[in-house]
Amino acid sequence: MVTLSDLASDITKNACESGAEIVELEVAEIGNEFRFSVKDNGKGMSDDEAKHAVDPLSGADEGGAFYKGAGKVGIGIPFLIQTVDEHAGGWNLHTEKGAGTTFAVWFDTGSVETPPSGDIAALFTAAILQPGPKEMIIRRLRKTGASDIRYEIRKTELTEAVGGLDDPGSVMLLSAYLRSLEGNELLVL
Numbered sequence: 631m632v633t634l635s636d637l638a639s640d641i642t643k644n645a646c647e648s649g650a651e652i653v654e655l656e657v658a659e660i661g662n663e664f665r666f667s668v669k670d671n672g673k674g675m676s677d678d679e680a681k682h683a684v685d686p687l688s689g690a691d692e693g694g695a696f697y698k699g700a701g702k703v704g705i706g707i708p709f710l711i712q713t714v715d716e717h718a719g720g721w722n723l724h725t726e727k728g729a730g731t732t733f734a735v736w737f738d739t740g741s742v743e744t745p746p747s748g749d750i751a752a753l754f755t756a757a758i759l760q761p762g763p764k765e766m767i768i769r770r771l772r773k774t775g776a777s778d779i780r781y782e783i784r785k786t787e788l789t790e791a792v793g794g795l796d797d798p799g800s801v802m803l804l805s806a807y808l809r810s811l812e813g814n815e816l817l818v819l
Contacts, residue, residue: 632713633745633746633748633749634664634666634745634747634748635747635748635749635750635752635753636748637666637709637710637713637735638655638657638668638735638753639753639756639757640709640710641666641668641706641733642756642757643706643760644706645668645669645672645731645733645763646670646760646761646762646763647762648670648672648673648674648731649672649673649762650672650673650730650763651671651763651764652670652671652763652764652765652766653668653670653763653765653766653767654667654668654767654769655667655668655754655757655766655767655768656668656768656769656770656771657750657753657768657769657770658770658772659739659747659771659772659773660771660773660774661773661775662738662739662740663736663737663738663739664736664737664744665734665737666734666735666736667732667733667735668731668732668733669731669732669733670731670732670763671729671730672730672731673727673728673730674725674727674728674729674730674731675725675731676727679725679727680725683723684708684711685708714735716743717737717741717744717745718743719735719737719744720735720736721733721734721735721736722734722735750770751808751811751812751814752805754768754770754783755801755804755805758783758785758788758795758804759795764785764786765784765785765786766785767783767784767785768783770782770811770812779811779812779813781811783808783811788804788807
């Protein structure tokens with residue numbers, strides 16, 4: 631089953647592949663609303679490219695197979711839009727050629743049809759480890775009544791603190807840190 635974190639991860643990966651130097655990922659849970667947005671300062675899209683990006687058939691070759699590259703798009707955004715449409719949600723795409731893209735998505739978590747939020751700490755770990763942008767800024771807000779949290783982290787600050795994110799020990803520290811921020815620490819042996 632796909633989770634809301636999986637959907638956010640796919641859009642974040644797209645932003646990291648856009649030639650952006652800065653990618654911002656925000657995840658908020660307020661009451662029964664789960665919202666995420668991904669903003670990049672990458673190459674952006676023209677109106678025509680944006681229309682193709684949301685069209686589920688624009689990324690298919692003549693045989694119906696989907697692929698990326700050479701101006702084609704994958705099925706990530708169309709699949710996300712379909713999921714939003716089927717599960718009491720909404721979305722907004724703002725893009726400008728040469729200036730970047732912002733994709734915002736929201737879901738009503740009070741609906742039994744809405745997919746589970748998934749592993750937020752794993753989403754953030756994967757986002758920070760994405761190659762490409764020099765800076766990944768993550769903003770998190772959770773106000774659900776159970777336990778409220780708010781934080782912002784930056785890839786450059788984390789890299790400086792642990793001396794790089796290119797070895798397993800640093801990645802384990804990163805993962806443990808993000809899990810502690812989410813309040814769901816796991817014992818790592």
